[in-house]
Amino acid sequence: MKQNWFYKKSSIKKIWVAAAVVLLLTVLIELVVTLHPHFRIESIFAFHAVYGFLTCVAMIIFAKILGVFIKRKDDYYDM
Amino acid sequence: MTCSLFHPGLLLILSGFFIPLFNGTRRTLFILLIPCLALLSIWSMPLGNACNYQYLEYELILINLDTLSRLFLTVFAITVFTGSLFCCKQAKSTELAAAFIYAGGAMSVVLAGDLISLFIFWELMALASTLIIWSANNNGSWRAGMRYITIHLLGGVVLMCGITAYVNETGSLLFTHMQANSVATWLILSGFLLNAGAPPLSAWLADAYPETSFSGMVFLSAFTTKTAVYVLLRGFPGTDLLVYIGLFMIFYGIIYALLENDMRRILAYSIINQVGFMVCGIGIGTEMALNGAAAHAFTHIIYKALLLMSAGSVLYMTGKRKCTDLGGLIQSMPVTALCGIIGALAISSFPLTSGFVSKSMITQASVDEHIIWVWLLLQAASAGVFLHAGIKFPWFVFFQKDSGLRPDDPPLNMQIGMILFAITCILLGVFPEVLYDMLPYPVQYVPYTAAHVVTQLQLLLFSGLAFFVMLPWMQRTLTISLDFDWFYRKPGPYIFNVLFNYLEQFQTGLCHLYTKIPIKEVSNVLAFRLSIARNIFILLGLFILTLFYFLI
Numbered sequence: 084m085k086q087n088w089f090y091k092k093s094s095i096k097k098i099w100v101a102a103a104v105v106l107l108l109t110v111l112i113e114l115v116v117t118l119h120p121h122f123r124i125e126s127i128f129a130f131h132a133v134y135g136f137l138t139c140v141a142m143i144i145f146a147k148i149l150g151v152f153i154k155r156k157d158d159y160y161d162m
Numbered sequence: 163m164t165c166s167l168f169h170p171g172l173l174l175i176l177s178g179f180f181i182p183l184f185n186g187t188r189r190t191l192f193i194l195l196i197p198c199l200a201l202l203s204i205w206s207m208p209l210g211n212a213c214n215y216q217y218l219e220y221e222l223i224l225i226n227l228d229t230l231s232r233l234f235l236t237v238f239a240i241t242v243f244t245g246s247l248f249c250c251k252q253a254k255s256t257e258l259a260a261a262f263i264y265a266g267g268a269m270s271v272v273l274a275g276d277l278i279s280l281f282i283f284w285e286l287m288a289l290a291s292t293l294i295i296w297s298a299n300n301n302g303s304w305r306a307g308m309r310y311i312t313i314h315l316l317g318g319v320v321l322m323c324g325i326t327a328y329v330n331e332t333g334s335l336l337f338t339h340m341q342a343n344s345v346a347t348w349l350i351l352s353g354f355l356l357n358a359g360a361p362p363l364s365a366w367l368a369d370a371y372p373e374t375s376f377s378g379m380v381f382l383s384a385f386t387t388k389t390a391v392y393v394l395l396r397g398f399p400g401t402d403l404l405v406y407i408g409l410f411m412i413f414y415g416i417i418y419a420l421l422e423n424d425m426r427r428i429l430a431y432s433i434i435n436q437v438g439f440m441v442c443g444i445g446i447g448t449e450m451a452l453n454g455a456a457a458h459a460f461t462h463i464i465y466k467a468l469l470l471m472s473a474g475s476v477l478y479m480t481g482k483r484k485c486t487d488l489g490g491l492i493q494s495m496p497v498t499a500l501c502g503i504i505g506a507l508a509i510s511s512f513p514l515t516s517g518f519v520s521k522s523m524i525t526q527a528s529v530d531e532h533i534i535w536v537w538l539l540l541q542a543a544s545a546g547v548f549l550h551a552g553i554k555f556p557w558f559v560f561f562q563k564d565s566g567l568r569p570d571d572p573p574l575n576m577q578i579g580m581i582l583f584a585i586t587c588i589l590l591g592v593f594p595e596v597l598y599d600m601l602p603y604p605v606q607y608v609p610y611t612a613a614h615v616v617t618q619l620q621l622l623l624f625s626g627l628a629f630f631v632m633l634p635w636m637q638r639t640l641t642i643s644l645d646f647d648w649f650y651r652k653p654g655p656y657i658f659n660v661l662f663n664y665l666e667q668f669q670t671g672l673c674h675l676y677t678k679i680p681i682k683e684v685s686n687v688l689a690f691r692l693s694i695a696r697n698i699f700i701l702l703g704l705f706i707l708t709l710f711y712f713l714i
Binding site: 112116118125138144147150159160 | 413416417420421423484490492493529534537538541542545546549561564611612613616617618619620621622623624625626627628629631632635636639640641642643644645651652
């Protein structure tokens with residue numbers, strides 16, 4: 084079977100490189116665009132990028148910890 | 163009744179009863195024509211009150227049309243049309259009939275100008291939506307439907323108590339702006355919030371919706387929670403408590419969706435998350451926030467229906483709904499995948515999609531009001547939406563490991579339904595004025611500023627980075643997550659059984675005492691009478707409750 088473009092090793096590498104470039108650009112563009120911060124905390128360079136990343140990591144960790152307590156096998160209610 | 167000719171809700175309810183009479187192409191034409199007629203009547207109706215009826219000493223107002231109700235009616239009609247198109251050849255007539263009655267009920271709630279007609283159509287929605295769940299016709303849907311209707315009838319009782327007390331207090335039946343400052347209004351607010359999926363009884367949504375047929379959830383996602391948003395918008399704007407409830411719903415939805423394995427349950431949790439944004443906006447209560455909540459309800463109904471059509475197509479073609487069984491479907495279902503991705507981008511509020519122009523109004527309202535902690539939480543939540551719905555759904559269904567499944571794209575009508583809504587998501591994102599012109603208050607907001615686009619892209623793309631960096635932590639497991647429904651699914655029935663066992667023993671003993679029939683035979687003799695005794699016992703309980711209510 085012909086391997087799909089998304090599943091080739093070479094394409095996965097290309098996607099990562101492209102993604103890294105885009106990520107970098109969205110941060111660096113801050114040097115050119117005036118951001119009009121409403122709150123003082125927004126004036127920190129790349130605040131939204133860092134905040135988005137960190138809060139998501141925090142949510143994943145929180146979900147993982149909560150999962151220890153509330154996860155059950157998926158036939159739990161059928162038993 | 164001439165009124166029904168012009169009342170879009172009654173039109174849909176009535177036509178629902180006729181759907182089972184048609185087959186094949188006639189049924190398709192009928193179910194596509196009716197929502198168009200409804201849309202026509204919505205936009206040809208003058209704003210204001212109509213269809214007033216005298217009932218006892220009360221005046222019922224079946225049509226109370228203003229810009230807010232027209233916005234909701236419009237999106238309801240569009241969704242009935244596209245949802246019907248999506249499943250016109252595949253869905254059972256019973257499901258379509260229930261869906262029309264349900265949607266008609268929702269429209270009638272939106273149009274209701276008084277609390278009695280609001281309540282009647284509110285309950286009609288509960289019944290019709292349960293029929294949609296049962297239309298899936300399997301054991302899981304039967305049981306989930308029973309739990310669903312129980313919770314909703316409970317909510318209905320709370321709402322009815324509230325309405326009765328409210329009419330008693332104020333002497334007015336008009337459904338208008340209320341203050342949550344008396345038992346009556348608190349009960350009404352609780353009844354509304356239950357349908358919005360607010361805590362603590364939010365589990366009904368993620369429990370029942372995924373048990374529907376591939377198409378049933380498309381209809382369910384649009385009406386119950388959004389009608390609740392509408393009545394909150396009309397009845398309780400600016401109620402501070404709603405900010406906290408909304409924020410709780412937002413993060414509850416994200417965390418539970420992150421833990422979930424069932425693709426449609428992920429989307430169900432994400433409904434609660436999105437409704438949380440709207441409820442929070444209603445709580446903030448400024449014109450910008452209320453506009454934002456209304457606009458977000460409009461865009462949300464469309465992109466959520468799109469996501470559920472995409473997930474429904476996968477379910478229809480593969481029969482599977484667990485992420486652990488899926489993956490790699492982009493290879494054989496490109497149209498479904500593309501539409502799913504557009505829906506996912508819209509729910510994540512990517513620039514040039516509908517979510518971007520609506521959700522940001524709610525965030526902007528928190529900025530305007532200088533409430534930094536709400537703004538910080540909303541920003542974190544925006545990143546979280548991309549995490550749990552924007553990437554997680556498409557990634558685990560269409561990409562990740564190759565499951566080896568090679569289903570084709572679904573039949574043409576299903577594809578057209580998806581494509582229509584995918585285009586709508588993009589058009590609303592590119593031309594937001596169309597939506598802004600329909601909002602209840604004048605809009606001065608400009609979503610496309612360089613600063614807004616850049617900050618939003620940073621937030622979302624780095625949230626995406628977090629997803630892939632943490633991917634090993636996100637791997638799916640064959641699990642479910644316990645929620646509040648545990649109480650009425652595990653200990654509840656157990657306690658109930660124990661109590662009735664004691665009651666039965668007590669009755670057996672009594673019978674033995676009086677009739678001298680040996681204990682062993684008593685149970686056979688009394689099997690029939692005991693079931694009657696049980697019913698009498700339940701009735702007695704209800705009677706005592708009613709008595710308490712009237713005495714207090």
